[in-house]
Amino acid sequence: MQLDMKRNQVQSSLKKIGHIEGIPIHPTIGMEDPWRYRNKVQIPVGEKNGELITGFYRKQTHEIIDDMERCIITDEVNDRMVDAVREIANRLGIQAYDEEHHRGTLRHIMVRSGQVTKQTMIVLITRTEKVPPQLETLISELTETYPHIKSVVQNINTDRTNVILGKKTKVLWGEEYIYDEIGDVKFAISAKSFYQVNPTQTKKLYDKALEYADLSGNETVIDAYCGIGTISLFLAQKAKKVYGVEIVPEAISDAKENAKLNHIDNVEFYVGQAEKVMPWWQAQGLKPDVIVVDPPRKGCDEVLLHAMLEMKPKRIVYVSCNPSTLARDLRVLEDGGYHTKEVQPVDMFPQTTHVECVALIDRV
Numbered sequence: 001m002q003l004d005m006k007r008n009q010v011q012s013s014l015k016k017i018g019h020i021e022g023i024p025i026h027p028t029i030g031m032e033d034p035w036r037y038r039n040k041v042q043i044p045v046g047e048k049n050g051e052l053i054t055g056f057y058r059k060q061t062h063e064i065i066d067d068m069e070r071c072i073i074t075d076e077v078n079d080r081m082v083d084a085v086r087e088i089a090n091r092l093g094i095q096a097y098d099e100e101h102h103r104g105t106l107r108h109i110m111v112r113s114g115q116v117t118k119q120t121m122i123v124l125i126t127r128t129e130k131v132p133p134q135l136e137t138l139i140s141e142l143t144e145t146y147p148h149i150k151s152v153v154q155n156i157n158t159d160r161t162n163v164i165l166g167k168k169t170k171v172l173w174g175e176e177y178i179y180d181e182i183g184d185v186k187f188a189i190s191a192k193s194f195y196q197v198n199p200t201q202t203k204k205l206y207d208k209a210l211e212y213a214d215l216s217g218n219e220t221v222i223d224a225y226c227g228i229g230t231i232s233l234f235l236a237q238k239a240k241k242v243y244g245v246e247i248v249p250e251a252i253s254d255a256k257e258n259a260k261l262n263h264i265d266n267v268e269f270y271v272g273q274a275e276k277v278m279p280w281w282q283a284q285g286l287k288p289d290v291i292v293v294d295p296p297r298k299g300c301d302e303v304l305l306h307a308m309l310e311m312k313p314k315r316i317v318y319v320s321c322n323p324s325t326l327a328r329d330l331r332v333l334e335d336g337g338y339h340t341k342e343v344q345p346v347d348m349f350p351q352t353t354h355v356e357c358v359a360l361i362d363r364v
């Protein structure tokens with residue numbers, strides 16, 4: 001039922017927002033075991049009766065649900081690691097961040113684990129750069145007890161804000177990265193980089209994107225909003241040259257590292273706003289055969305959509321995590337002489353209302 005609902009959601013957004021009808025919207029690609037799939041959790045830390053508590057916020061509040069024992073869409077190891085950090089930190093007297101008075105230390109615990117490699121990164125998000133001396137004991141207890149932890153990172157968020165991660169990140173123990181694999185491509189992932197949360201479904205999504213890109217080996221391809229280069233590296237195996245652009249500098253350094261790790265040398269990665277870099281590429285005379293875009297939920301910037309139209313690629317492959325902005329952007333592309341050929345929804349986020357899609361758009 002969820003799969004049908006998600007397909008209907010895509011269909012209705014395309015119709016109502018994009019005025020796009022009568023094209024194939026395929027049945028949503030589901031997951032065999034749609035539980036415990038998330039490779040990352042970010043859990044707020046608070047205090048109750050002098051004890052540290054962790055749990056999601058109750059809806060529309062910042063009240064922590066402190067009897068949350070498990071999150072059943074999260075990899076079990078991540079649940080266990082949040083418990084372990086909280087228990088040790090509590091015993092050592094490390095203070096939770098007090099949002100009201102902007103005091104205390106530990107704001108959030110973030111845990112990311114590689115589905116294939118089983119490596120874990122723990123990110124401790126703190127209010128100040130200076131940390132209490134007990135943190136060293138916390139790290140040694142954690143890493144001695146759980147050998148799958150390969151990296152412990154501190155992220156400093158000094159602001160009064162709802163945004164979880166701050167600007168500065170410091171490796172406290174172990175590696176700067178953990179590694180994971182999707183298909184036969186390996187990825188180094190650092191604390192602040194975007195990495196798809198459901199690797200099983202990501203493989204299905206990327207295979208579809210690659211199929212839609214229909215590469216023969218002679219094409220120049222642009223991957224806009226490329227993150228740590230995941231789609232770029234998949235495409236590079238079948239293209240002549242791939243150009244990736246992404247706004248987060250750490251993600252681009254991961255992307256470069258990932259290209260080296262996989263011995264892929266026909267990709268170039270650039271840090272910048274896609275909507276600024278694309279018009280610049282166009283002015284430089286870059287003529288892509290295929291453009292892939294995978295923007296955040298707010299969709300593509302209009303400047304970028306127009307730059308794509310000017311570049312006149314044969315095909316555009318649009319990967320989207322928000323059917324509403326997908327529909328809005330497809331309308332701009334349709335009005336600019338392109339045609340949406342088909343859309344494939346993929347259930348990247350089972351048990352939630354979110355749906356991911358990949359759309360194939362051809363030049364008319």
Ligand SMILES: C[S@@+](CC[C@H](N)C(=O)[O-])C[C@H]1O[C@@H](n2cnc3c(N)ncnc32)[C@H](O)[C@@H]1O
Pocket residue numbers: 194195196224225226227228229230231245246247248251272273274275294295296321
């Ligand atoms: C949905 S993620 C896709 C990442 C990658 N394609 C993947 O599958 O892992 C969107 C990415 O766009 C980046 N981003 C957001 N705004 C951007 C902008 N204006 N220009 C370039 N990249 C941007 C984010 O940092 C994030 O890495």
